Amino acid sequence: MPNNKKTPATPAPERRRQLLxxxxxxxxxxxxxxxxxxxxxxxxxxxAGSLYYHFDSKESMLDEILSGFLDELWEGYDAVLAAxxxxxxxxEALVTESFREIDRHRAAVAIYQKESKHxxxxxxxxxxxxxxxxxxxxxxxxxxxxxxxxxxxxxLDIRLxxxxxxxxxxxxxxxxxxxxxxxxxxxxxxxLSMVLEGIAVRGR
Amino acid sequence: MPNNKKTPATPAPERRRQLLxxxxxxxxxxxxxxxxxxxxxxxxxxxAGSLYYHFDSKESMLDEILSGFLDELWEGYDAVLAAxxxxxxxxEALVTESFREIDRHRAAVAIYQKESKHxxxxxxxxxxxxxxxxxxxxxxxxxxxxxxxxxxxxxLDIRLxxxxxxxxxxxxxxxxxxxxxxxxxxxxxxxLSMVLEGIAVRGR
Amino acid sequence: MPNNKKTPATPAPERRRQLLxxxxxxxxxxxxxxxxxxxxxxxxxxxAGSLYYHFDSKESMLDEILSGFLDELWEGYDAVLAAxxxxxxxxEALVTESFREIDRHRAAVAIYQKESKHxxxxxxxxxxxxxxxxxxxxxxxxxxxxxxxxxxxxxLDIRLxxxxxxxxxxxxxxxxxxxxxxxxxxxxxxxLSMVLEGIAVRGR
Amino acid sequence: MPNNKKTPATPAPERRRQLLxxxxxxxxxxxxxxxxxxxxxxxxxxxAGSLYYHFDSKESMLDEILSGFLDELWEGYDAVLAAxxxxxxxxEALVTESFREIDRHRAAVAIYQKESKHxxxxxxxxxxxxxxxxxxxxxxxxxxxxxxxxxxxxxLDIRLxxxxxxxxxxxxxxxxxxxxxxxxxxxxxxxLSMVLEGIAVRGR
DNA sequence: AATGAATGAGCGTTCATTCAT
DNA sequence: GATGAATGAACGCTCATTCAT
Numbered sequence: 055m056p057n058n059k060k061t062p063a064t065p066a067p068e069r070r071r072q073l074l075x076x077x078x079x080x081x082x083x084x085x086x087x088x089x090x091x092x093x094x095x096x097x098x099x100x101x102a103g104s105l106y107y108h109f110d111s112k113e114s115m116l117d118e119i120l121s122g123f124l125d126e127l128w129e130g131y132d133a134v135l136a137a138x139x140x141x142x143x144x145x146e147a148l149v150t151e152s153f154r155e156i157d158r159h160r161a162a163v164a165i166y167q168k169e170s171k172h173x174x175x176x177x178x179x180x181x182x183x184x185x186x187x188x189x190x191x192x193x194x195x196x197x198x199x200x201x202x203x204x205x206x207x208x209x210l211d212i213r214l215x216x217x218x219x220x221x222x223x224x225x226x227x228x229x230x231x232x233x234x235x236x237x238x239x240x241x242x243x244x245x246l247s248m249v250l251e252g253i254a255v256r257g258r
Numbered sequence: 259m260p261n262n263k264k265t266p267a268t269p270a271p272e273r274r275r276q277l278l279x280x281x282x283x284x285x286x287x288x289x290x291x292x293x294x295x296x297x298x299x300x301x302x303x304x305x306a307g308s309l310y311y312h313f314d315s316k317e318s319m320l321d322e323i324l325s326g327f328l329d330e331l332w333e334g335y336d337a338v339l340a341a342x343x344x345x346x347x348x349x350e351a352l353v354t355e356s357f358r359e360i361d362r363h364r365a366a367v368a369i370y371q372k373e374s375k376h377x378x379x380x381x382x383x384x385x386x387x388x389x390x391x392x393x394x395x396x397x398x399x400x401x402x403x404x405x406x407x408x409x410x411x412x413x414l415d416i417r418l419x420x421x422x423x424x425x426x427x428x429x430x431x432x433x434x435x436x437x438x439x440x441x442x443x444x445x446x447x448x449x450l451s452m453v454l455e456g457i458a459v460r461g462r
Numbered sequence: 463m464p465n466n467k468k469t470p471a472t473p474a475p476e477r478r479r480q481l482l483x484x485x486x487x488x489x490x491x492x493x494x495x496x497x498x499x500x501x502x503x504x505x506x507x508x509x510a511g512s513l514y515y516h517f518d519s520k521e522s523m524l525d526e527i528l529s530g531f532l533d534e535l536w537e538g539y540d541a542v543l544a545a546x547x548x549x550x551x552x553x554e555a556l557v558t559e560s561f562r563e564i565d566r567h568r569a570a571v572a573i574y575q576k577e578s579k580h581x582x583x584x585x586x587x588x589x590x591x592x593x594x595x596x597x598x599x600x601x602x603x604x605x606x607x608x609x610x611x612x613x614x615x616x617x618l619d620i621r622l623x624x625x626x627x628x629x630x631x632x633x634x635x636x637x638x639x640x641x642x643x644x645x646x647x648x649x650x651x652x653x654l655s656m657v658l659e660g661i662a663v664r665g666r
Numbered sequence: 667m668p669n670n671k672k673t674p675a676t677p678a679p680e681r682r683r684q685l686l687x688x689x690x691x692x693x694x695x696x697x698x699x700x701x702x703x704x705x706x707x708x709x710x711x712x713x714a715g716s717l718y719y720h721f722d723s724k725e726s727m728l729d730e731i732l733s734g735f736l737d738e739l740w741e742g743y744d745a746v747l748a749a750x751x752x753x754x755x756x757x758e759a760l761v762t763e764s765f766r767e768i769d770r771h772r773a774a775v776a777i778y779q780k781e782s783k784h785x786x787x788x789x790x791x792x793x794x795x796x797x798x799x800x801x802x803x804x805x806x807x808x809x810x811x812x813x814x815x816x817x818x819x820x821x822l823d824i825r826l827x828x829x830x831x832x833x834x835x836x837x838x839x840x841x842x843x844x845x846x847x848x849x850x851x852x853x854x855x856x857x858l859s860m861v862l863e864g865i866a867v868r869g870r
Numbered sequence: 871a872a873t874g875a876a877t878g879a880g881c882g883t884t885c886a887t888t889c890a891t
Numbered sequence: 892g893a894t895g896a897a898t899g900a901a902c903g904c905t906c907a908t909t910c911a912t
Contacts, residue, residue, distance in 0.1 A: 206458060
């Protein structure tokens with residue numbers, strides 16, 4: 055997910071990360087558009103103008119948040135895909151990896167869910183579309199492979215299945231709170247169980 | 259679903275409905291905050307100020323759109339619940355009814371999905387919270403009844419199951435386009451099949 | 463001098479002209495950059511935001527002021543050039559026309575003098591450069607014709623002469639006040655006399 | 667030419683001169699208002715805040731640039747006036763001295779031309795007005811003496827003549843580039859020839 | 871001497887809203 | 892019912908300036 059890095063190339067990357075985390079929280083909680091730059095500054099304990107020492111614009115904060123998240127996501131996904139597991143195991147690994155990302159980047163994921171549809175129109179966020187394409191290729195391909203291998207049902211519309219699995223996982227970011235009752239791995243386990251086996255009692 | 263009625267007490271309810279449909283489309287497409295009142299007026303072929311003859315405010319349009327949708331939704335849900343079916347049949351009926359509402363009120367559902375979380379904080383939209391409570395009671399209660407009756411699995415966290423089913427259905431509004439390949443009933447059927455039986459091939 | 467016209471294509475051109483005249487006065491008096499949009503609004507008896515009902519931006523006001531001035535200037539110049547007078551008579555007519563334009567568009571001319579150098583860099587003001595080229599062609603060409611015809615001195619650097627005449631005329635906008643002691647034509651007459659005959663007493 | 671001295675009482679006057687020359691270039695090229703202090707710092711290879719070790723403010727840089735220029739200008743002018751030459755010879759010497767100043771202080775002269783009108787309003791730049799008064803006294807007085815002596819024409823409005831000569835000379839700073847084809851003295855010679863004898867061929 | 875980070879005032883602009891016509 | 896013009900509050904952002912290090 056290549057993207058333009060920020061004004062100061064090297065210095066004080068810690069402060070940036072801190073501020074971006076703050077911004078991400080606010081964006082996630084109130085929506086990107088509804089978030090004023092003053093609101094972020096408040097949350098960071100500084101004045102609005104001071105943010106511009108660190109970032110070019112409100113949009114560039116969003117950019118950095120999203121591209122940072124996608125970079126990490128694809129690191130994880132690529133490792134899973136490179137392992138060349140069977141379809142069912144691949145789906146399991148992808149789902150688990152996804153919940154781990156939700157755990158680590160809850161705010162970024164929530165922002166992504168809410169804003170990416172409008173953002174892809176902007177040249178600057180073109181990489182969101184690229185990611186989506188790659189994403190669909192990975193998931194849909196795995197599902198198709200699973201159907202061909204006889205491990206996934208062949209009586210379902212495959213694109214519907216894809217959307218079902220995709221949404222089912224990512225929407226969790228809207229209610230997930232890190233440090234809650236269940237670990238990401240536990241949530242992944244239960245979600246996988248529901249998605250793969252269904253919620254109805256079997257053998258009826 | 260309480261709601262304040264509008265400036266002109268009686269006249270031309272058809273024009274209102276028309277304008278609200280237009281506004282809902284724009285809200286859904288661009289987000290409530292990002293939508294300017296001028297943008298709605300453009301889409302309706304009038305000037306921004308003219309909308310205020312019909313509505314008190316931008317917020318009141320949103321209000322009317324959401325409460326109108328919820329009114330109809332609960333009409334359907336209440337009928338289902340009144341039928342006092344078994345848990346599995348109730349879930350099936352609720353899911354089917356939900357997809358029908360998505361079909362009829364796609365824009366309103368999309369707006370609801372994106373905005374309701376922030377809106378509940380406003381006094382004016384308190385009814386959203388009320389609806390949510392009632393909604394959870396209906397679905398969660400049905401699931402619990404199903405577990406007790408042995409028709410739904412008892413090895414899953416019930417609240418996780420609830421969120422899974424709820425999100426799985428409503429998120430569809432983000433990609434659903436009326437008049438597409440599948441009828442709401444067909445989509446409901448496949449979704450139910452996935453949710454109830456899972457996507458994995460059985461008995462292996 | 464073609465240029466993008468403003469938001470309302472046809473309506474109320476009088477108010478626009480009024481506001482542009484106000485803006486031009488302020489720009490001329492305080493400089494374009496130093497002029498705040500609030501300052502213009504004050505001078506026009508409205509609030510800053512209200513200006514944006516009439517104009518897209520502060521820059522578009524400047525654009526309209528300058529292009530309006532250049533349009534009229536070239537109307538006059540083209541008429542002079544079309545008359546195909548002798549070189550001396552052409553210079554006399556151009557100088558006279560120039561002082562008339564200074565009389566009519568004093569503010570615009572002053573702005574042009576001060577800002578055009580920086581403005582040509584902007585794509586939007588490309589027409590300023592075009593005008594300058596055409597301007598130089600007209601004046602320099604006439605001077606060269608005059609030297610060839612033996613009516614202007616041939617012992618002077620012709621480009622220096624061009625700049626001398628050009629600046630001499632237009633700088634007057636910085637001190638000229640309409641309705642002063644001398645009419646534009648009278649000032650033109652005296653300037654022409656100085657430029658053509660010199661300020662020293664002859665034949666000594 | 668009164669002027670407040672700077673923060674460090676004694677140290678490194680060379681660095682100051684260097685930085686002021688840099689600032690003057692940028693002010694001349696982009697205008698005082700449009701020039702950011704960061705822009706100057708960039709050109710000087712330092713950070714914006716660092717300039718404040720050397721100067722009190724952006725305005726004080728401008729002040730020092732302009733007063734430095736005027737100090738030198740009046741050194742030259744005073745020498746000319748002290749020589750008590752004839753009117754024509756005085757004008758010749760003043761013009762020549764002026765072009766020498768333009769050559770040495772091109773940036774300062776350009777800034778002076780563009781900004782002095784607004785600056786005189788500020789208390790701090792009162793000395794600009796003083797200089798202008800003294801300037802007018804010297805030039806206008808010389809011209810009047812010349813008219814009385816019969817060496818300058820008496821059929822011209824004397825104030826118009828004054829402005830003509832004054833502007834004619836100083837506007838040259840807007841296009842003059844040191845190290846160009848003509849030396850300041852050569853330009854002065856040609857300008858004087860034009861101003862005194864006119865550009866028309868004589869004796870017709 | 872210079873940096874890094876911040877301040878605070880103000881700027882151009884947007885936008886929901888009002889209201890006389 | 893709708894328009895044209897305006898309001899006023901707020902927004903994203905810029906920039907001269909400060910100051911501890």
